[in-house]
Every structure is written in structure tokens, then in C-alpha cells.
Amino acid sequence: MLTVNCPHADYTIMKELSKQYNPKETEGRIYKFWEDKGLFSAEVSQEKKPYSIVIPPPNITGILHMGHALNNTIQDILIRYKKMQGYETLWMPGTDHAGIATQNVVERKLSKEGKKRHDLGREKFIDEVWKWQKEYGGTIIKQLRRLGSSCDWRRERFTMDEGLSKAVVEVFIQLYKKGLIYRGNYIINWCPRCQTALSDEEAEHRELDGHLYYIKYPIKGSKEHITVATTRPETMLGDTAVAVNPKDKRYKSLIGGAVILPVINKELKVIADDLVDPKFGTGIVKVTPAHDPNDFLMGKKHNLEEVNIMRPDGVLNEMAGEFEGMDRFEAREALLEVLKEKKLLEKVEPHKHAVGHCYRCHTVVEPYLSKQWFVKMKPLAEPAIKAVEKGKLKFYPDRWTKVYLEWMNNIRDWCISRQIWWGHRIPVYYCQKCQEQGEDKGVIVAVDKPGECPDCSSTNMVQDPDVLDTWFSSWLWPFSTLGWPFNKATDRSKEEFEYFYPTSCLVTAQEIIFFWVARMIMAGLEFCGDVPFEDVYIHGTVRDDTGTKMSKSLGNVIDPIEIIDEFGADALRFSIISITAVGQDVFLSRQRFEMGRNFANKIWNVSRFLLINLKGDVNKSLCGFFAKGTLSLHDRWILSSLYRTIGAVEKAITSYKFNEAANLLYEFIWHKYCDWYVEIAKSSIDKMGTQLILFKVLEKSLRMLHPFMPFITEEIWQKIGMEEPIMQSGLPHIQKQMIDEKSEKSMERIIEIIVAIRNIRAEMNIPHKLELDAIISTKEKDVKKYESELKVYTKRLSNIKELTIEKLKKRPKLSASSVLDFCEIFIPLEGVIDINVEMERLQKRLKEHESLLFSVAKKLSNKDFIQRAPKDIVEKEKGREEMLKDKLTRIKANIKSLA
RNA sequence: GGGCGAUUAGUUCAGUUGGCUAGAACGCCUGGUUUACACCCAGGAGAUCAUAGGUUCGAGUCCUAUAUCGCCCACCA
Numbered sequence: 001m002l003t004v005n006c007p008h009a010d011y012t013i014m015k016e017l018s019k020q021y022n023p024k025e026t027e028g029r030i031y032k033f034w035e036d037k038g039l040f041s042a043e044v045s046q047e048k049k050p051y052s053i054v055i056p057p058p059n060i061t062g063i064l065h066m067g068h069a070l071n072n073t074i075q076d077i078l079i080r081y082k083k084m085q086g087y088e089t090l091w092m093p094g095t096d097h098a099g100i101a102t103q104n105v106v107e108r109k110l111s112k113e114g115k116k117r118h119d120l121g122r123e124k125f126i127d128e129v130w131k132w133q134k135e136y137g138g139t140i141i142k143q144l145r146r147l148g149s150s151c152d153w154r155r156e157r158f159t160m161d162e163g164l165s166k167a168v169v170e171v172f173i174q175l176y177k178k179g180l181i182y183r184g185n186y187i188i189n190w191c192p193r194c195q196t197a198l199s200d201e202e203a204e205h206r207e208l209d210g211h212l213y214y215i216k217y218p219i220k221g222s223k224e225h226i227t228v229a230t231t232r233p234e235t236m237l238g239d240t241a242v243a244v245n246p247k248d249k250r251y252k253s254l255i256g257g258a259v260i261l262p263v264i265n266k267e268l269k270v271i272a273d274d275l276v277d278p279k280f281g282t283g284i285v286k287v288t289p290a291h292d293p294n295d296f297l298m299g300k301k302h303n304l305e306e307v308n309i310m311r312p313d314g315v316l317n318e319m320a321g322e323f324e325g326m327d328r329f330e331a332r333e334a335l336l337e338v339l340k341e342k343k344l345l346e347k348v349e350p351h352k353h354a355v356g357h358c359y360r361c362h363t364v365v366e367p368y369l370s371k372q373w374f375v376k377m378k379p380l381a382e383p384a385i386k387a388v389e390k391g392k393l394k395f396y397p398d399r400w401t402k403v404y405l406e407w408m409n410n411i412r413d414w415c416i417s418r419q420i421w422w423g424h425r426i427p428v429y430y431c432q433k434c435q436e437q438g439e440d441k442g443v444i445v446a447v448d449k450p451g452e453c454p455d456c457s458s459t460n461m462v463q464d465p466d467v468l469d470t471w472f473s474s475w476l477w478p479f480s481t482l483g484w485p486f487n488k489a490t491d492r493s494k495e496e497f498e499y500f501y502p503t504s505c506l507v508t509a510q511e512i513i514f515f516w517v518a519r520m521i522m523a524g525l526e527f528c529g530d531v532p533f534e535d536v537y538i539h540g541t542v543r544d545d546t547g548t549k550m551s552k553s554l555g556n557v558i559d560p561i562e563i564i565d566e567f568g569a570d571a572l573r574f575s576i577i578s579i580t581a582v583g584q585d586v587f588l589s590r591q592r593f594e595m596g597r598n599f600a601n602k603i604w605n606v607s608r609f610l611l612i613n614l615k616g617d618v619n620k621s622l623c624g625f626f627a628k629g630t631l632s633l634h635d636r637w638i639l640s641s642l643y644r645t646i647g648a649v650e651k652a653i654t655s656y657k658f659n660e661a662a663n664l665l666y667e668f669i670w671h672k673y674c675d676w677y678v679e680i681a682k683s684s685i686d687k688m689g690t691q692l693i694l695f696k697v698l699e700k701s702l703r704m705l706h707p708f709m710p711f712i713t714e715e716i717w718q719k720i721g722m723e724e725p726i727m728q729s730g731l732p733h734i735q736k737q738m739i740d741e742k743s744e745k746s747m748e749r750i751i752e753i754i755v756a757i758r759n760i761r762a763e764m765n766i767p768h769k770l771e772l773d774a775i776i777s778t779k780e781k782d783v784k785k786y787e788s789e790l791k792v793y794t795k796r797l798s799n800i801k802e803l804t805i806e807k808l809k810k811r812p813k814l815s816a817s818s819v820l821d822f823c824e825i826f827i828p829l830e831g832v833i834d835i836n837v838e839m840e841r842l843q844k845r846l847k848e849h850e851s852l853l854f855s856v857a858k859k860l861s862n863k864d865f866i867q868r869a870p871k872d873i874v875e876k877e878k879g880r881e882e883m884l885k886d887k888l889t890r891i892k893a894n895i896k897s898l899a
Numbered sequence: 900g901g902g903c904g905a906u907u908a909g910u911u912c913a914g915u916u917g918g919c920u921a922g923a924a925c926g927c928c929u930g931g932u933u934u935a936c937a938c939c940c941a942g943g944a945g946a947u948c949a950u951a952g953g954u955u956c957g958a959g960u961c962c963u964a965u966a967u968c969g970c971c972c973a974c975c976a
Contacts, residue, residue, distance in 0.1 A: 019935080205971095205972085243976095276976085280975055281975090284976095285976050353976095354973080403971075410973090510971080514971095567938095589925095591910095591925065594924095600938085602939085604936080606936075609935030612934090655915095657915090663913080667923085679940095685934080759941095759942060761941085762929075762942035765929090765930075769931095797933095798941095865957070868957090869918080876918080877918090
């Protein structure tokens, strides 16, 4: 029976524990334990070095998907690992207000109630959004807890919080004062459904099968015509010129002349411009300054009229003549009909081209002329380029550096105004009176609404109705969440900022490198004078098992919460991490999660085994020091292997190879500790020494594993009577003096012997129950040295009754044999052996070895190899040849003696 | 049009600076109630590393093409 004499652990409880780990029963309780203990709280500490991460704030409209699961698991591993390494860790959580996305969600909700946003009016609508935010905005945050995320929840921030909004206004004003923010009429990407401007990044380009329409424009005062080609014929209604390349000989005579715009019957000048590619289409371009970015440039150059033919909702306006009131695509068809009738449509060709789509609602965006606010990006980009070039900030994997620099070097100005209601209102006020006199007058950029116009003293001041791009608050996230901008009242936060900023690592997906990562780097340098993070770890995209990106609309998502319910959070975390190679995409199928679950269960059960068998006070009774001399071979082996693993895991995590770290732990715990050490230890389970090592190895393994599988490790940690939370227990230290290559080598040989014996049993259909004898014939001193251990191991692990080790002698009659590199094994099988089966076995081995020898011999017969390859390699190959020859001789001898 | 990534067992993936007798998980086959675990144990089969050249004593690994798939960027109407 079990001795229970430990005041800290009630092992009788453990005995009653189920054979299977039950994550459902455990996770909620453990998470609460962590929160109650305040384990996630970060404080400025003079003794500790800081390690900080800001979460990529999920949208309040979001629900947890596998991408989040991967992203946050990685962050949590880093935070827990660093914390256990002795750092003061901060994981800053929060959410993003997601302007357009959230507004769309709330509008949809209202429309179900039969209401429209304009019916409510701006203020009431925003109230509705806030209500929605309070109710649903925290969903994803709750889900992150289920994953086990160790965020400092006291610090949770929202991009529309007072503090963060202050930062937004401050930044706008600073940039404006520096002349880096301007307002103007330009062609921007316009979403007719959301009815707002978008930045270039927010227009997703998708390759579409479209058409190239060739349209005839009659030449003025002639029966001739020219032909222009266009993909968007409806825009011709806004044409104000046609253009050719000045070097294009075909059309030289046309330059300066005029053509007639069909349907509208307007005269268009023929201009010459380098922008026109003579090789494309007919070499003649219709110029529509108000609906095409290129044409816009040409229009400015040539002083052309800008004719806007479209309303903000994508319906054509009064400038479109008979097509007024039609949607843009409807108008396209109608116009083509008219052109056909007039015989002005020369031909239609299929044409593939990239068409911009709204990244929120996927509507085709329209290049649209409108007055917007922009940030001048070049001056901001320069320091951000330098910082990366100088290595102040590193990307993992490195290839993203190039992508980043490429974008930065070709950066374009950022359109930041949005014609929606949900977001940070632009801090600009206009004096109505001055505005009437000219656009440049009476524009005041300020934190608060000015009482009167500084120019004309009018009190008729109106704030700009637009809000800012959501990313205009996101790009400040690493420092706005730490209390920037500071004032005297918040001195404390300045201290925290100085301690935690720059943050240590940003963990994110490749999709938002331009939206977010690049802009944060610019903002960090501009407003705080330093990069916002030192490392950027870019993980892959989560795809399903057919390689398709997981998305709700495709219906191929695997819901992480469902996986947590079914397999447990630790299983989810471990499974997803173990297949995430640096920067590679992750292919997931439901089945993968079984692996993590099985591993958790394995750990659970080996812990159960220990608790059933160990004396109650084993956890209290040792100081972690082992006198090498008192340890047996398998003890030295497992400890050496343990410390080696600890070192390898540390190295892997430091270089962001989380899959490698996970697999190292898996291999060690399952296939070394459980499969071999525990099995061997069973034969001396009553001894204190064995118990100590069983316990120590488990205990250290749990600590190593905790960042990956936090719940189960904490649960077991408590069950084995540890007082402080596992997260506070630190990482196990590498005991270099315990790394013992000799013992590892010896143990590996012994394992080889045992596997060979098992192999004989299996291949010859000898049941495990049947006791056998074995003779090992070897010159190797090492084997003889461990004779007594070997006897114990083979008894226990391969049911060998009598084991003898002798120097090479005559082969015993009627026995099965196995030839290893360093020894020969014979198992006398009189009365049991089936000569044919054994013969087959040996023939198979013979063939294997013959082909191996062949390839080595070939290599060694190559003079160049002998001459040019490094000596140690040549020696190695020679040794191999020698050994293979030797083995072959012996296998042959064994075959002969059987026959 | 430019750039990047991928292509390795039936499947999903590892594979550091070229030395590999190419690993793992799942699946498959055979056997198993052995002091925790069948979400388990033992054993096994299964791979001309996409193709063609090249560099090298030696290539899964480096170089050059090609093919297929995927991603990103780009104002060619």
C-alpha cells in the first residue's frame, strides 16, 4: 500500500484520478487560479530585465479562428518561457475598434430591425455601436482566456479608449504641424457599398476575367474615326481628352486635333503624353481624369476638365446624360448596347486584369476623385528603412526584410480619412464663413473645438465629418497602450513606458505587414524615437488540409473553441505548434489534434504512475544534486538526456523554432522517459534513488513543457505537491556536469540489443510471455562492463531469463541470431525455432547489408574521394566498410550454420 | 510584368553551416490484458527527396533552367 506522509500532497486522491486527463474539468479552474494569484501582472522591476509583447489587437467583430489560436499560442509560449527564465514579462492585450467592419456589422443588425443609420443620425448610431461593443466586443478576449493566454488583463486597451484617442489626436496634430498631413482632391479607392475612401492597402487586387472594349471615336470634321480600348467603357462618359504617345508615328497627325465623344457628343482634344504605351490596345487612350489615377495625372499636366459622372453609391449622376440613375455596371451594359446600335463598338476581347475590391465587403472599388486627408509617407519611411537596414529590428524569417524594404522604398501617401461614423473623428474644424471665400481659409487643427475662428472671429465652426482610418490608431498601439502621450498626472505610466518600450517581439501574420507592422515602425521612430519592437516574428497562414486558406465564407474553418471542447486547450496548442515551422503555412485537419491530446494523456498517466508508486515525501527530500557515483547507467542516461533536451529547447525557442522545441520535448518525454526509463525503473521502483530520479525528471519536464501545455502541467504540478505555481518555479537549470556522452552511448547500445531481441520475437512469432535465454557475443568491453544492468534490462524489457556475455565463440545450434555493429545476439530456440522463418530473416538482413556495403565500397574505390574528402570523413567511411564486411561475414556464417 | 514561397513515405510535415544508412506524426500490416496510459505497448512495411542540367570527392541541402501549386506587389487603359 501507499505511504502517505506528505503534508503537501494527498496522494490517495491521485489514486482515484481517472485514467484519462480531463481538460474540461481542469482548464477553467486552473485559469482562475492563475488570475486570482495575479500571475499575469507585469510591474516595473529593478531586479529583472523586461520582456514585453503587445498583442495584435483583434477586431471587436472577430471571433477566435485558428490564425488567432496560432498567433496567441506563440505569444503565450514566449511570455511564459521568458517569465520562467526570470524576465519581468508584459503581454499587453486589447482590441481594435475596426471602423468599417464594425460599422457594417451594426448597420446589418439595424437593418434587420428595419432601421437605417441615417434615420438614427450620427450620435444615436454611435451609441448603438458602443452598445454593441459592450455586448459582443469582448467575445474574442474571453476566447483568448480559454486558450490559456497569460495577458495582463488589468491593462486591457481598446483603440477607442480615452487614452488611445488622445494619442490619435496628438499624432494628427504633430504631423499636421510638421506638414506631413495634407488635404486635397485626388483619385482614391472608393467603395460604393461602404461609401467611403480606402487606402491603397485596403483595396485588394484580384485577377478577374474581364473584357477589353474597342470603341470608335469619330474624328472631328472627317468620316474617319480612331479607336480606343478600355476595360470600363462607362467611364467614357467622363472623358475629357484622348491621348497618344508623342513618339507614335501612326498618330502624329492627330495630335492637337479633336475627336467627338460618342453618345455625349462632346469635342475632345487629342493630346500627347509619355504615359501612353503605344503597344497596348490601339495605342490611343481615352482620358478620364475623374475616374482613373493615370488619367488624373494626365489631366493635371494638360489642364483637362475633371468630369465626375458618379454618385458616391456607384450610380451615375446627371453628367451621364441618358444613363443617369443607373448603377455603374448596369450602365456599362446599356452603354454597350447603344454603341453597338451606332456601330461604334469595334470589337470586344477577353482581358485578364487585376480589379480592386474592398477588403471589408469585397465590392469592386472605384477609382474616384474626392477630397481626402493624406499622410506624406516618404519622410516617415526613411528612418524606418534605416532602422531595419542597420539591424535595429529583425524579421524572422529574414525574407520579409526584403518585402518590407521594397514596400518602404516605394511608399505612397496614405489616405487616412474615411466617410464613416465609427472611429476617431478628424480633429479639424472649419470656419464656415472663411470656407465660403476659399478652401484654404479657416481650417483649424486642434484638440478641442475652437470657440471662434482665429481669422474672422466667426463662431460658426464645424468639425470635419470624417473619421480616421482604423490603422491610424493601430499604428500607435505599441506606445499608446503604454500611456503615450504623457503628462504629469500620469508619470507612473511614463516609467512603465521607459521600462517596457521598445517591446521585445511582435508576433503576427504576413497579411498585415504593410497595414500594420511597417506603419508601427514608422510611428515608433517618429513619436518615440525608437523602434517599437526588436524582433518581428511572422508566422504562416492557417490553411485547411487541402491548402485553402480557412475562411468563414468557404466554410472550411475549424473552430478552435470546438477543438478545445473536444481535445483540450493544451492539445490544440501543442498540435498546432508542433507543425509550425518558421514562417511556413500551417495545414490543419481535425485529426492533428489527436496527437496533442494523446500526448497530454501520456503525461497525465505517467504522472499518475509516479504518484501511485512514489513515497509521499519524495518531492521534499532532495536538493537536486546527485552524486554521480551512486547512479546507475539508466539514471545517468536519462539525466544526461534531460539536460541535453533542456539546452536544445532553449536554443530552439531563442531562434523561434517552436516546432522543434515541441518535438524535442515530445521525443524526450514519451520515447525516452516513458518508453525506456520508466519501464526500466519499474524493476527498482522501491528504491529511493529511483524514485528521486523518476520524480526529478518528471518535475523538470513539466516545467519545460509548461509554456506549451500550461493547463495540464500546472494541474499535475499541484497534484505532486508543489507549492508555488509552476509559472513561478523557473526553468530547470542545465547541469552541465550531468551531460554524460559515454553513458548515453552505452545506453543506446543496450537499447539496440533489446530492440533486436524484440525483433526476433516478433518476426518469429514468439510470444512475449515465453521466457528465453540469450547469448551476446562481443569484443566490446562496454557491453561486458554493464553485464549486470543488461541482465536486469533484458529481463524486464524483453523477458530474457538467462543472459550470458562471452567473447566470440562458436555459434550455438538452433538459435535465432541478430548481428549488430558491435555484437552478435543468439537466442537458442530448440524446439521453438522455425528454420525457414529464421532463414528468411537472415536473408533479408543479408541483402540489406550487401547493398549498404556496395555503396560504401563504391565511394571508397573513388580515388578523388580518398584524396579530396576530409580525412575524418574518409576514416569514417573506411570504418563503416570494415564493419559492414564483418557483419556480412557473420550473417553469412549464421546462414551457413542454419542450413 | 516583377518578387517570394512550396514541391521529400498513402497523407500532413521536419531536415540547421553540403557527409544521410533521409526522420516524425497520422494511416497501413503483424502481434499484445507486461506493476500509468488501447488517447496504450512491441515489431514491421512504405521515399529513384517534382524534372533536366551544372558545381563538387560527395547534393534532399548550393547554382541554372523547366513544370505544377500557392502567396505578395505593380497605374499599362
